[in-house]
Amino acid sequence: xxxxxxxxxxxxxxxxxxxxxxxxxxxxxxxxxxxxxxxxxxxxxxxxxxxxxxxxxxxxxxxxxxxxxxxxxxxxxxxxxxxxxxxxxxxxxxxxxxxxxxxxxxxx
Amino acid sequence: xxxxxxxxxxxxxxxxxxxxxxxxxxxxxxxxxxxxxxxxxxxxxxxxxxxxxxxxxxxxxxxxxxxxxxxxxxxxxxxxxxxxxxxxxxxxxxxxxxxxxxxxxxxxxxxxxxxxxxxxxxxxxxxxxxxxxxxxxxxxxxxxxxxxxxxxxxxxxxxxxxxxxxxxxxxxxxxxxxxxxxxxxxxxxxxxxxxxxxxxxxxxxxxxxxxxxxxxxxxxxxxxxxxxxxxxxxxxxxxxxxxxxxxxxxxxxxxxxxxxxxxxxxxxxxxxxxxxxxxxxxxx
Numbered sequence: 001x002x003x004x005x006x007x008x009x010x011x012x013x014x015x016x017x018x019x020x021x022x023x024x025x026x027x028x029x030x031x032x033x034x035x036x037x038x039x040x041x042x043x044x045x046x047x048x049x050x051x052x053x054x055x056x057x058x059x060x061x062x063x064x065x066x067x068x069x070x071x072x073x074x075x076x077x078x079x080x081x082x083x084x085x086x087x088x089x090x091x092x093x094x095x096x097x098x099x100x101x102x103x104x105x106x107x108x
Numbered sequence: 109x110x111x112x113x114x115x116x117x118x119x120x121x122x123x124x125x126x127x128x129x130x131x132x133x134x135x136x137x138x139x140x141x142x143x144x145x146x147x148x149x150x151x152x153x154x155x156x157x158x159x160x161x162x163x164x165x166x167x168x169x170x171x172x173x174x175x176x177x178x179x180x181x182x183x184x185x186x187x188x189x190x191x192x193x194x195x196x197x198x199x200x201x202x203x204x205x206x207x208x209x210x211x212x213x214x215x216x217x218x219x220x221x222x223x224x225x226x227x228x229x230x231x232x233x234x235x236x237x238x239x240x241x242x243x244x245x246x247x248x249x250x251x252x253x254x255x256x257x258x259x260x261x262x263x264x265x266x267x268x269x270x271x272x273x274x275x276x277x278x279x280x281x282x283x284x285x286x287x288x289x290x291x292x293x294x295x296x297x298x299x300x301x302x303x304x305x306x307x308x309x310x311x312x313x314x315x316x317x318x319x320x321x322x323x324x325x326x327x328x329x330x331x332x333x334x335x336x337x338x339x340x341x342x343x344x345x346x347x348x349x350x351x352x353x354x355x356x357x358x359x360x361x362x363x364x365x366x367x368x369x370x371x372x373x374x375x376x377x378x379x380x381x382x383x384x385x386x387x388x389x390x391x392x
Binding site: 003004007009023025027070071072074 | 181
């Protein structure tokens with residue numbers, strides 16, 4: 001799956017103070033840098049090296065990733081929501097690319 | 109003394125029953141994303157050795173079953189997305205894409221995959237989706253046919269079959285010579301082969317539910333193919349699985365899409381009549 005594409009799934013609505021589950025997935029080969037091609041040359045490392053999630057500008061969850069993480073990394077975490085707002089997600093690639101996506105949630 | 113023997117036999121019977129019930133398919137319902145109900149148990153078609161046909165999903169662990177119930181977590185959905193790209197991309201000398209003739213797959217291909225393999229009068233044999241796609245590529249797109257199990261072939265078949273998610277499998281045996289192929293497939297199903305001298309029926313009919321090769325044997329239905337297998341971390345096509353099973357009996361493997369495997373596909377697909385298409389199913 002060559003094309004890098006971020007995906008996020010979370011509820012559109014929640015009650016005040018509810019703990020919601022956030023699922024994220026990015027399609028990415030996560031080339032570890034440990035493999036060699038047919039002619040014996042090292043395939044250069046290219047992975048998503050970090051991820052962060054912010055809610056209305058405040059950090060919710062962040063992590064660094066390492067080469068042992070398999071292709072298409074899937075992350076699931078929870079957040080307590082007190083107000084309506086926007087979750088912003090950021091993935092950083094070894095090649096400097098930054099992939100972002102946003103998802104809104106309404107607190108009733 | 110006689111009493112002791114009787115008691116011993118009773119104890120054995122209890123142990124036997126316990127072991128058997130452990131391996132039974134679970135009592136669970138599959139609803140994908142909380143909206144698409146999947147038929148995982150259906151009344152067997154007339155002539156089937158079973159009373160009820162069951163989906164392989166029922167034989168998997170709780171964690172694997174959960175992966176299939178959420179299309180976000182189902183790794184096979186990445187291949188569905190790739191298939192959609194292929195569907196909309198022009199290829200071959202004619203410069204056409206699938207979409208150019210067939211339009212929106214969510215409408216034109218809805219329910220289509222549930223009725224394959226299908227009689228193809230021109231070729232004089234049943235066609236599965238792989239053969240149909242290749243015929244279309246050659247005749248209409250003037251493109252190279254896909255090699256067996258090329259990543260794009262698997263993705264496109266997965267995409268097309270996914271448009272039938274939830275539709276019950278129903279094969280038209282009245283078309284052309286499908287009955288004769290069904291008979292050939294049935295013969296293949298019950299023919300013992302390989303150094304282990306096993307037929308398909310030895311495992312999937314007589315011993316389904318039991319534990320073998322670190323796995324629970326299912327009835328071997330085809331409604332979930334192409335299937336995402338965690339073991340391979342990849343999509344596995346039906347003919348790949350047929351060949352894998354035959355290899356495990358230590359027999360010589362017939363070629364993919366050969367007459368014997370096409371006949372087997374007709375017969376095995378018929379055995380799963382009534383089960384919903386689950387593509388991409390998630391299996392161990």
